[in-house]
Amino acid sequence: MITTEQKQKLTRLAQELVNQDAAKTLVEPQDRSTGYWFGGGNVIQDRDGSILICGRYRNYGDSRTGVGAGERGLELAIFRAPDVNSSFEKIVSFTKADLAHSGMDIVSIEGVALHLNEEGIELFISTEKDAKYPERIADFQKPGAGVWSIDRIHADSVENLSPENIEEIIPFGSENPERLHCKDPWVFDLPNGDLVLGYCTHPFTWSSSGTGVMLRKAGSSEYETITEDLLSRGPVWDIAAARVTERLAIPKVGAFADGPDLSLYFYDSCESLRQLDENPTAVSRPRGWSCEEIGGIAVGEDADLGQVESISIEHPLFVSPHGTGCSRYIATLVTSEGIFANWQQSQEDLCQPLVGNFVPTSRVHEILS
Numbered sequence: 001m002i003t004t005e006q007k008q009k010l011t012r013l014a015q016e017l018v019n020q021d022a023a024k025t026l027v028e029p030q031d032r033s034t035g036y037w038f039g040g041g042n043v044i045q046d047r048d049g050s051i052l053i054c055g056r057y058r059n060y061g062d063s064r065t066g067v068g069a070g071e072r073g074l075e076l077a078i079f080r081a082p083d084v085n086s087s088f089e090k091i092v093s094f095t096k097a098d099l100a101h102s103g104m105d106i107v108s109i110e111g112v113a114l115h116l117n118e119e120g121i122e123l124f125i126s127t128e129k130d131a132k133y134p135e136r137i138a139d140f141q142k143p144g145a146g147v148w149s150i151d152r153i154h155a156d157s158v159e160n161l162s163p164e165n166i167e168e169i170i171p172f173g174s175e176n177p178e179r180l181h182c183k184d185p186w187v188f189d190l191p192n193g194d195l196v197l198g199y200c201t202h203p204f205t206w207s208s209s210g211t212g213v214m215l216r217k218a219g220s221s222e223y224e225t226i227t228e229d230l231l232s233r234g235p236v237w238d239i240a241a242a243r244v245t246e247r248l249a250i251p252k253v254g255a256f257a258d259g260p261d262l263s264l265y266f267y268d269s270c271e272s273l274r275q276l277d278e279n280p281t282a283v284s285r286p287r288g289w290s291c292e293e294i295g296g297i298a299v300g301e302d303a304d305l306g307q308v309e310s311i312s313i314e315h316p317l318f319v320s321p322h323g324t325g326c327s328r329y330i331a332t333l334v335t336s337e338g339i340f341a342n343w344q345q346s347q348e349d350l351c352q353p354l355v356g357n358f359v360p361t362s363r364v365h366e367i368l369s
Contacts, residue, residue, distance in 0.1 A: 002262065002299055006255050007311050010264055013281030013367045014297045016359055017341040018266075018318050018330055023355035025122050026053065026088055026342055029077060035060030035291075038077075039344035040111035042246070042257045042331040046080070047116065051333070053088055053121065053159060053342065055354060056109045072107035078126065083338045084333075084358050088298060092161055096127075099151070105130040107146040109300060111184030111245075111329070115195070120156035124169075124197065126183035127151065134174050138203045147172040148181035150199060160163060169223055170214070179212065180204040181230055186331075188247050193218030196305060198230065198242045206273065206290075208233065209241040213305060227306045231267060231298050235318050237287065238269030238296060248332045248339070249302075255368030259300040266330040268293040269316070286319045292326040292346065294319050320346040339364060 002010075023129040041055030059071035075095055079088035096106035100224040110126040131147040133140060151171035157159045173179045175274060181202040188196050195216040202209050211230040231242040246266040250256050270288030286292040296312025318327040325347035330343040342356035 001106040001301065001309060003255075007299070009255055009368050010250070010297065010299060011311060011317065013359075013364065014264065014266070014317060016341060016363070016367060017339055017357060018295070018327070018334065019357045020319070020321050020327065020345065021146060022357050023343075023345055024357070025153050025353045026356045027055065027077075027105045029351045029353055030059055032349045032351045033060070033348070034149070034350035037354075039329045039342075039343055039352065040184060040223070041329075042113045043333040043340060043342055044114050044116060045333060045335060046121075047156065049082075051081045051084055051088075051304050051340070052114055053081075053354070054114050055111050055329075058108075069349065070076075071129070073110055076112055078114070078161075081157075084335070084356070085155075091157060094163060099125060099127055099162050099166065101163070102168070106148075109164065110148060111200070111369075112233040113185045113321075114158070115187045117154070117195075119154065121158050121161065123154055123161055124185035124187065125151045125166075126185055126199070127152065127332055128183075128247070131172060133180070133204060134177065135304075137177055137180075138346055140204050145318070148183040150182055150185055170197075173201070176228075177204045179210070184243065184245065188243055188249075190302075197223060198244055198247070202227065206242075208273070209243045209268040211242055211244040211267070215305075230306070231265065231308050231310065234269070234296075234310055236314055236315060237271050238267075238310070238312070239295070240272050241269040241293065242310075243268040243293070244298070244308075245329050247330050248334070250299075251364060251368060252255070253365045256368060263300055263302055264310075265300060265308050266295060266318075267298060267310075268295050268328040268330075270294065286325045288316070288325070292324045292327040294325060295327055295343075296332060307314075313333075318343070323348045323350045328354060337361060 002076040012229040128146040179201040181357040213226040225269040250262040264360040275289040294316040295318035296310040300308030325345035338360040344352040
């Protein structure tokens with residue numbers, strides 16, 4: 001689909017965007033210790049030119065024994081800054097109690113995504129609801145744990161977003177237990193006005209994760225499935241997960257000027273959902289595990305949104321130089337000046353703040369030319 005040279009240029013661009021050493025802290029977690037982070041959202045430019053970041057505060061809680069043991073995903077927050085170089089200030093916040101609806105409590109707030117539309121703005125919210133597994137697989141449900149699904153709220157402005165109009169748009173997959181859990185939405189617009197909505201899936205056994213994609217046609221409120229397996233899990237470092245978190249349209253410059261419209265996809269993965277002990281005589285390598293994922297990139301043609309191909313085959317591309325190595329939930333924003341990227345990055349104290357980096361347009365074109 002693309003040449004080796006093009007893959008190399010995209011890899012260099014991705015590494016420069018998600019520059020682990022140049023990253024600046026944007027949002028601190030609520031505590032500087034293991035299990036505490038902020039992230040799992042996206043970044044957009046509001047109509048007045050200001051920058052909006054959304055995400056969730058996650059505090060310590062062990063999902064293997066039931067999230068009731070800790071606070072887990074306890075707050076959804078939206079931040080604003082006048083530009084990418086300024087400090088971000090919280091302007092909107094929702095608790096688990098705020099987002100509860102349809103008679104179900106919220107166990108944990110998960111990934112979220114903002115999107116500007118003709119009416120104003122909408123916010124896609126994934127939560128772990130206090131729901132039960134289907135009876136035939138009920139024994140697999142951990143005490144205190146629920147089921148993930150995706151909701152939506154909307155308003156004329158970000159400040160007016162309210163759970164009063166919350167609605168579920170992607171229910172948990174009770175008829176499809178191999179993709180029972182749905183969470184971590186990411187969105188982008190097609191030139192014709194259609195909305196692409198991607199999300200992460202997990203089976204009832206919690207043994208892997210994948211990526212589904214849905215389409216909402218312009219003028220419609222219905223969502224139709226494009227694929228339930230956008231990116232196949234890989235053979236090496238990414239054999240346990242293929243969770244896409246972002247799509248970036250590749251500029252039509254340099255080596256990409258005359259080809260088809262392509263998109264770069266950032267994804268989180270790991271070798272196992274449990275931490276693995278290495279043999280001390282073996283080659284040490286980043287493996288990742290659940291809640292400590294590392295990342296890679298994939299590419300796909302915009303004409304076919306059903307499948308993308310990984311470029312990061314033999315090893316991960318995004319590994320924090322600190323702590324566990326975790327580097328995940330990458331999001332990007334293209335502005336008139338360049339590309340702004342942010343992601344969760346593990347620190348020496350094992351917390352995961354949201355960090356960011358900005359690459360000017362001139363440098364982007366230089367890399368791709």
